[in-house]
Amino acid sequence: MNKLRYLIAFITAKLSVIALRLTGHPGTNLPGQLALRICPDFLGRIPKPARIIAVTGTNGKTTLTNLLCDLLEQTGEKVVSNRYGSNLASGIVTALLSGCPLPGRQSATVGVIEIDERSAPRVFPRMTPQLLVITNLFRDSIMRNAHPAYIADLLSRYIPASVKLIVNADDLISCRVAPQCEREYFGIGPMPGDVIECVNLINDMRICPVCHGTLRYDYRRYHHIGRAVCTSCGFSSPDCDYAGSEVDFDKMTMRISDKGGSAVYTLLNDSVFNCYNLLCAVAVMRSLGFDHGQISELASRCSIVATRHESIKAGDITLVMQMAKEKNALACSRAFDYVAGREGEKEIVLMMNCLGDVKHWSENVSWLYDCDFEFLARPDIRCIVATGARALDYRLRLLLAGVEEEKIICVEDEMEAVSRLPFVKGDQVYLFYGTDSLVFAQKVRSRIEELAREAAEK
Amino acid sequence: MKVEILFPEVANLYGDLMNPEYLRRSCPDIELIGTSLRDRPLFADEEPSLIYMGSVTEEGITLAVEALTPYRERLAELIDSGRLFLITGNALDIFGEDISADSGWTQQCLGLFPTHAKYKMMDRYNALYVGSFGDMDIVGFKSLFGHSFGSVEPLFRTLRGDGLNENEKGEGIRKNRFMATYVTGPLLILNPPFTKWLLAEMGAADCTLAFEDAAMELYRQRVSQFKDPSTGIVYH
Numbered sequence: 156m157n158k159l160r161y162l163i164a165f166i167t168a169k170l171s172v173i174a175l176r177l178t179g180h181p182g183t184n185l186p187g188q189l190a191l192r193i194c195p196d197f198l199g200r201i202p203k204p205a206r207i208i209a210v211t212g213t214n215g216k217t218t219l220t221n222l223l224c225d226l227l228e229q230t231g232e233k234v235v236s237n238r239y240g241s242n243l244a245s246g247i248v249t250a251l252l253s254g255c256p257l258p259g260r261q262s263a264t265v266g267v268i269e270i271d272e273r274s275a276p277r278v279f280p281r282m283t284p285q286l287l288v289i290t291n292l293f294r295d296s297i298m299r300n301a302h303p304a305y306i307a308d309l310l311s312r313y314i315p316a317s318v319k320l321i322v323n324a325d326d327l328i329s330c331r332v333a334p335q336c337e338r339e340y341f342g343i344g345p346m347p348g349d350v351i352e353c354v355n356l357i358n359d360m361r362i363c364p365v366c367h368g369t370l371r372y373d374y375r376r377y378h379h380i381g382r383a384v385c386t387s388c389g390f391s392s393p394d395c396d397y398a399g400s401e402v403d404f405d406k407m408t409m410r411i412s413d414k415g416g417s418a419v420y421t422l423l424n425d426s427v428f429n430c431y432n433l434l435c436a437v438a439v440m441r442s443l444g445f446d447h448g449q450i451s452e453l454a455s456r457c458s459i460v461a462t463r464h465e466s467i468k469a470g471d472i473t474l475v476m477q478m479a480k481e482k483n484a485l486a487c488s489r490a491f492d493y494v495a496g497r498e499g500e501k502e503i504v505l506m507m508n509c510l511g512d513v514k515h516w517s518e519n520v521s522w523l524y525d526c527d528f529e530f531l532a533r534p535d536i537r538c539i540v541a542t543g544a545r546a547l548d549y550r551l552r553l554l555l556a557g558v559e560e561e562k563i564i565c566v567e568d569e570m571e572a573v574s575r576l577p578f579v580k581g582d583q584v585y586l587f588y589g590t591d592s593l594v595f596a597q598k599v600r601s602r603i604e605e606l607a608r609e610a611a612e613k
Numbered sequence: 614m615k616v617e618i619l620f621p622e623v624a625n626l627y628g629d630l631m632n633p634e635y636l637r638r639s640c641p642d643i644e645l646i647g648t649s650l651r652d653r654p655l656f657a658d659e660e661p662s663l664i665y666m667g668s669v670t671e672e673g674i675t676l677a678v679e680a681l682t683p684y685r686e687r688l689a690e691l692i693d694s695g696r697l698f699l700i701t702g703n704a705l706d707i708f709g710e711d712i713s714a715d716s717g718w719t720q721q722c723l724g725l726f727p728t729h730a731k732y733k734m735m736d737r738y739n740a741l742y743v744g745s746f747g748d749m750d751i752v753g754f755k756s757l758f759g760h761s762f763g764s765v766e767p768l769f770r771t772l773r774g775d776g777l778n779e780n781e782k783g784e785g786i787r788k789n790r791f792m793a794t795y796v797t798g799p800l801l802i803l804n805p806p807f808t809k810w811l812l813a814e815m816g817a818a819d820c821t822l823a824f825e826d827a828a829m830e831l832y833r834q835r836v837s838q839f840k841d842p843s844t845g846i847v848y849h
């Protein structure tokens with residue numbers, strides 16, 4: 156009976172793949188959704204590639220998944236991945252289905268599967284990866300994810316003991332997850348710009364995980380990322396099996412070393428997050444048995460998609476589209492920090508309002524008070540436009556962050572708000588938008604480009 | 614004036630630490646004193662103008678209960694003698710009898726109030742809140758793993774949304790000047806009239822709130838939006 160149910164689910168899902176392709180809607184998770192509706196145990200039953208590398212964590216999942224797919228495909232492996240789909244069970248099933256010509260056969264040799272960190276209870280009993288990378292755990296949406304210790308606990312309870320973990324030694328929250336599992340650590344040694352005391356509002360690892368005494372950081376990159384020692388019991392961050400060092404943003408290089416040797420790798424871009432993504436990908440490839448020479452050659456042919464950060468010349472200004480996930484204090488803090496560090500005069504537009512919440516209720520704004528708006532209180536930021544349904548919330552938060560009142564332009568309507576930008580020659584205009592305003596952000600972008608060209612003509 | 618912040622190393626979720634910070638920004642005479650889990654609390658030897666604790670991790674609840682248990686009688690005495698407390702978010706549960714979660718986790722708490730908290734660890738409760746405190750409107754948010762049950766005098770009267778639990782219109786706990794509420798936001802930033810009342814209770818009646826005009830404009834907008842019946846209350 157269960158087998159029959161699986162077969163029906165398989166055939167239905169495969170037919171839906173064909174139907175979606177014919178109607179011009181490929182790439183959705185509908186096949187997986189259908190399969191799971193008919194056969195709730197579908198993920199457990201579908202044949203899987205001989206090796207599965209899973210990726211979870213708060214930040215970097217998609218970038219790392221893409222990178223691993225690109226690296227492995229170049230080695231001739233047949234890869235299935237949910238890199239373009241959802242990281243929930245339905246997206247994973249859709250990906251695995253794509254490698255199955257028949258209900259009992261999987262043609263892919265490797266699966267690179269991104270897993271939403273909150274889906275652990277649904278995924279892990281049914282799919283056991285050989286390797287699981289946990290990129291990091293940070294505060295995310297408070298509504299879904301509460302706080303990172305909650306997610307760490309969830310992962311610890313559901314990751315099977317046979318899974319080998321690759322974890323971030325610089326993140327004491329995620330690197331101690333699932334003590335039942337064997338693990339290797341990656342981390343990056345001291346970098347220029349590291350601090351000792353936390354300058355961020357979010358700092359989720361302040362006490363020793365063993366004795367709850369005070370942690371002292373030898374160096375700290377941001378938030379709780381860095382290397383710490385307990386002042387009471389001597390507990391310290393673990394040593395790295397894969398260590399990044401000599402990070403050089405001028406030459407765009409980083410050395411990666413392990414017990415088998417080391418090599419200098421070309422960075423993907425100039426963000427610290429992407430140094431970790433590259434390091435993590437190299438750790439996985441090394442763990443799979445590739446040597447540094449091979450990996451650095453493969454990696455030199457990879458690039459990352461610049462969806463989160465795109466520059467456009469318009470009139471006399473440069474418009475930068477800066478994605479910053481709405482209701483995510485950490486993502487916005489990282490983006491603010493990054494932008495604050497750019498040279499030159501800046502005009503800023505904040506429109507990370509959650510459009511979904513505007514329709515049905517009202518956005519929970521408590522994340523604004525976990526987020527480092529203080530990074531925006533700088534002399535080289537000429538003005539900040541607070542717009543959208545939560546414009547007044549942004550204004551109050553900016554005032555509390557120390558931004559001068561005369562720099563704040565508060566207009567609820569986005570199209571009207573951007574018309575108040577001064578468009579001073581040579582300025583960079585940063586448009587901060589969220590993941591649920593992708594389409595709308597493009598409209599605002601066009602309006603800004605138009606206004607900037609008009610301003611230049613005057 | 615001293616404001617004691619209990620255990621900021623674990624009780625720092627959902628922007629709640631901005632509550633005492635907003636008091637300090639509004640009244641320069643206020644000194645914020647953070648008490649760590651291993652410190653002897655300030656309230657053990659003194660009577661701070663306000664004792665504050667905010668939203669906390671589940672492990673933090675256990676650690677806070679451990680840290681406060683030796684001072685349980687002192688806390689009861691301070692509550693009975695009318696000292697000022699403000700407890701926000703799930704920190705409320707620490708002052709009740711116990712917590713039990715569907716994951717199997719249970720926690721005996723301080724037992725200062727006859728409430729029992731029940732958590733559903735995979736079913737988070739997210740909602741807006743509108744209520745009243747005297748003639749003031751109170752607005753904010755709730756983002757919790759559960760609710761608590763038991764008969765207590767509430768802090769706020771609920772207009773839209775749920776109180777201590779889904780069948781209860783009274784929100785929070787009040788006894789003399791001990792005040793605990795599940796409402797976050799942060800509460801004091803979202804509710805300037807309540808914040809002014811609190812400062813007056815602390816003896817700082819003549820303070821102007823930091824950016825009071827901007828805070829009031831936002832407060833009025835939120836009150837009218839949350840009272841509007843077309844605004845959804847519990848998030849699904």
Ligand SMILES: [Zn+2]
Binds near residue numbers: 364
């Ligand atoms: Zn320790």
